Amino acid sequence: MDKTYEKDLLTSAGLAQDYLAHVLDMPVFPSARARAGLSAFDEALPECGKDSTETLELLHRVGGPATTATTGARYFGFVVGGTLPAAAAANWLATAWDQSPSSEMNSPAAVKVETVANRWLLEILGLPASSGVGMTTGATMANFTGLAAARTALLSRKGWDVEVQGLYGAPEIKVVVSEEVHITVEKALSMLGFGKGRVTRVRTDANGAMLLDHVPSLDDMTIVCTQAGNVNSGAIDPIGAIARKAEHAGAWVHVDGAFGLWGKLLEEHSALFEGIEQAHSFATDAHKWLNTPYDCGVVICHDARMLQQAMATVAPYFREDGAYAPKDMVPEFSRRARGVEVWAALRTMGREGVAEIIARCCANARRFANGLEELGFSILNDVVLNQLVATIGTPEELAAIRAHVEASGECWFGPTVWKGKHGIRISVSSWRTMEADIDRSLAAIAAAKQAVIGE
Structure with a gap:
């Protein structure tokens, strides 16, 4: 048996387990001392190779303490999920396989697993089973790919x-x-x-959802970019109504649903998502609410042919691998087998498990908002999903409170400007976040408020 990899993989597994065993007790944002310690990486390029165990231990010893604890339970900054144990482990295994899922010619296993994951994604999100699906680096490339399909479709007409x-x-x-x-x-x-400057911008309501009455006249050469989950407020545009308006005109509707699309799983929010399946293309992330490792975005297109036409790569050294090989659905030809961890997450949790995580995140966001109000903060948005924006005092005092909480290591959240007001933005996205984590974070904010502006 070839044991070439055994020493390094066992070392890495042990160090990773040590990191994860302590991540809940780490400062959520690394201390100044930990960040300063990163200078240990500023070495000259070695003339002779270093011992692999020593290399891995340096990563763990110096890099680990300077990470942001996004896999913990009290990171509320950007919309970042934690990493489910099964998804992290599947990621390790897929890395060991080192497969490029461009086509069955490259990797029958990776393509099959990704194909099943794509089918499950359409099923759990309630989108047409005939849709084309592609795995991207994140929502940026998923939006790019979906809008490329829209461009292809409209110009083809x-x-x-x-x-x-x-x-x-x-x-x-x-x-x-x-x-x-x-x-x-x-x-x-x-x-x-x-171009960014050639678009028509539609006014929104107080919570950031597009106002239907302000959507302009549409025609068969128009793309409407809607949003399911405003990054500040969590608001969902009236996508179903916009899609019906677009259908009469022949326009294309794209949905940026990086995290908010997953809110569709919650029955109490069904009215917000009514008719969303009538849109033509969707972008979402698995590394947000599905809590897979970074990076994993997903593009979905009703008309799989348009997605393929926009993205297809043809070469004489590739045989035809069915109608929709993965390489023909996204920009990247060579990429990692992201579908493996998506498949592992969905298979391990099932529909009920995914819905439970999303429901708990939304409930904890409301708990956070209620707690902040009790501390004297003003909540600037309707907490419809997992996002909230809050403010108190002057912008300078708010920044000082943020800095105080960051220094405490108890939790982390970022600044924002919402509807012209300075605030803090809190996103509850991790499977690990429980009510006790919200209460612990509120205690840290209360102490910071006391230190900065008193009672």
């Missing part, structure tokens, strides 16, 4: 092959976005040649 002819001289495509559009959608539009 006019007899224009954008993959061959490019955009010079192409018929004009109009793009409609929310005034609360996420920066990743703007980035995708920029990369696709639509």
Whole structure:
């Protein structure tokens, strides 16, 4: 038996288990001392190789304490899930396999597992089973890919092959976005040649949802970018109503549902998502509410043919691998087998387990909001999902409270500006977060408030 990898893998497994065993007790944001310790990595390139065990131990000893404890229970900054044990372990195994799931010719196992994961994703999200699905690095590339399919579909209607002819001289495509559009959608539009400044921006209500009455007239050369889960407030645009309006005009509706699309699993929120399945393309992340390791985004397109046409790669050294090989559904040809951990997460938790995590995150967000109000904070949004924005005092006092909490190591959340007001943004996204973690975080905020502005 070849034991070439045994020493390093056993060492890495032991160090990883040690990290995870202590992550709940670590400062959520690394201390100044831990960050300063990163200078240990500033070595000259070795002329002769170093011992692999010593290399791994350096990573653990110096790198580990300087990580942000996103796999813990009290990280509330960006919308970042923790990592489920089964998903983390599946990620390790897939890394050991070192498969590129571009086609069955490259990896029958990785493609099969990803194909099943894609089917399960469509089922759990309640989207048409015939949809095309692709795995990307994250929602940025998922938005890019879905909008590329939209561009292909709309230009094809006019007899224009954008993959061959490019955009010079192409018929004009109009793009409609929310005034609360996420920066990743703007980035995708920029990369696709639509431009950030050529879009029509639609006004939103007090909670950040697009106002239906302000959506302009649509036609068959219009893309409407909607949002399921505003990054500040969690608000969901009236996507079903917009999709019905778009259907009459022949417009394309894209949904940026990086985290919020998963709220569709909760029965009490069904009205918010009514008709969302009528949209044409969707972007979401598995590394948010599904709590898989980074990185894992998902693009979904009703018309799988348009996704394939926009993304297909053809080479003489690749035989045809069925209608929709993974390499033909996303920009990347070579990529890691992300579908393995998605499959592991869904199989281990099932529909009920995923829904329980999402419900608990939403309930804990409301608990957080209620606790902050008791401390004198103002909650600036309706807490519809797992996001809340709060403020107190002056912007300077709020920044000082944030700094005080960060220094305590008890929890971490970031700053934001919401509807013109400075605030803190709290996102509850981890499977590990329980009520006790919310209460512990509130105690740290109470102490910070006392230190900065008193009772």
